[in-house]
Amino acid sequence: MSVETTVKKKNLTVVKDNGIAEIHLHINKTNAYDLEFYQEFNAAIDDLRFDPDIKVVVLMSDVPKFFSAGADINFLKAADPRFKTQFCLFCNETLDKIARSPQVYIACLEGHTVGGGLEMALACDLRFMGDEAGKIGLPEVSLGVLAGTGGTQRLARLIGYSRALDMNITGETITPQEALEIGLVNKVFPQAETRERTLEYARKIVNSATYAVSNIKLAIMNGKEMPLNVAIRYEGELQNLLFRSEDAKEGLSAFLEKRKPNWKGI
Numbered sequence: 001m002s003v004e005t006t007v008k009k010k011n012l013t014v015v016k017d018n019g020i021a022e023i024h025l026h027i028n029k030t031n032a033y034d035l036e037f038y039q040e041f042n043a044a045i046d047d048l049r050f051d052p053d054i055k056v057v058v059l060m061s062d063v064p065k066f067f068s069a070g071a072d073i074n075f076l077k078a079a080d081p082r083f084k085t086q087f088c089l090f091c092n093e094t095l096d097k098i099a100r101s102p103q104v105y106i107a108c109l110e111g112h113t114v115g116g117g118l119e120m121a122l123a124c125d126l127r128f129m130g131d132e133a134g135k136i137g138l139p140e141v142s143l144g145v146l147a148g149t150g151g152t153q154r155l156a157r158l159i160g161y162s163r164a165l166d167m168n169i170t171g172e173t174i175t176p177q178e179a180l181e182i183g184l185v186n187k188v189f190p191q192a193e194t195r196e197r198t199l200e201y202a203r204k205i206v207n208s209a210t211y212a213v214s215n216i217k218l219a220i221m222n223g224k225e226m227p228l229n230v231a232i233r234y235e236g237e238l239q240n241l242l243f244r245s246e247d248a249k250e251g252l253s254a255f256l257e258k259r260k261p262n263w264k265g266i
Helices: 035-049 073-078 081-100 116-123 151-159 161-170 176-181 191-206 210-223 228-243 246-256
Strands: 005-008 012-017 020-025 056-061 066-068 104-109 112-114 126-130 187-189
Touching: 012 035, 020 035, 020 191, 035 081, 056 066, 056 191, 066 116, 081 116, 081 210, 104 116, 104 191, 104 210, 112 116, 116 151, 126 176, 126 191, 151 161, 176 187, 187 191, 191 210, 210 228, 210 246, 228 246
Parallel strands: 020 056, 056 104, 066 112, 104 126, 126 187
Antiparallel strands: 005 012, 012 020
């Protein structure tokens, strides 16, 4: 059993416990972020990537009614175009690390999730939302810009190009149930149960064959950007690693011996 550790920064807190890392956002009343937040977020992701004990990361908000409203508009208005471009680039580089990280990232959405807040959630592997969490969408067009930290690209790959185009050019937000119906979120829970149900899911992963889970995640998240024949070969290389693992040996033995496997994560 691991010992719980907590690292608190100005804009976020990371709690590690029993294979799960919780990243708690507490920037301001709407979790509208600036460069300082993303620097802290980037550093947290880097730390977690190098922690072999962490198998699942849950991104959540400690602010009532909001997961995140996206970038702070006052911060953006005060910045010159070159700075804004570099800021978006840094955000994109930070979010892209999530797809390349071995841990499974889950966005736990208990409040409004709009603009850059949704783009953070889109970068995660899974999105779970409360049924009364509020609205979710990309309203950037109302500011005369586009969703520039993955909103046009990740959303299109997730829900299809036509639906993504509609959401982006109208800027309309939708309900949690509507988000579930189009595949924008994976699960919708009763509002009061959202965080615990999300952590329950995370614990289930931690208690499973985590080495296989990690490689499955990488096969899908990296492979989707490759031509099919190249992705199939990549899948085969990851399977080759798994065939040689202690967990694969244990899984096969447990199946034949009709017992519960004792996973080691190696």
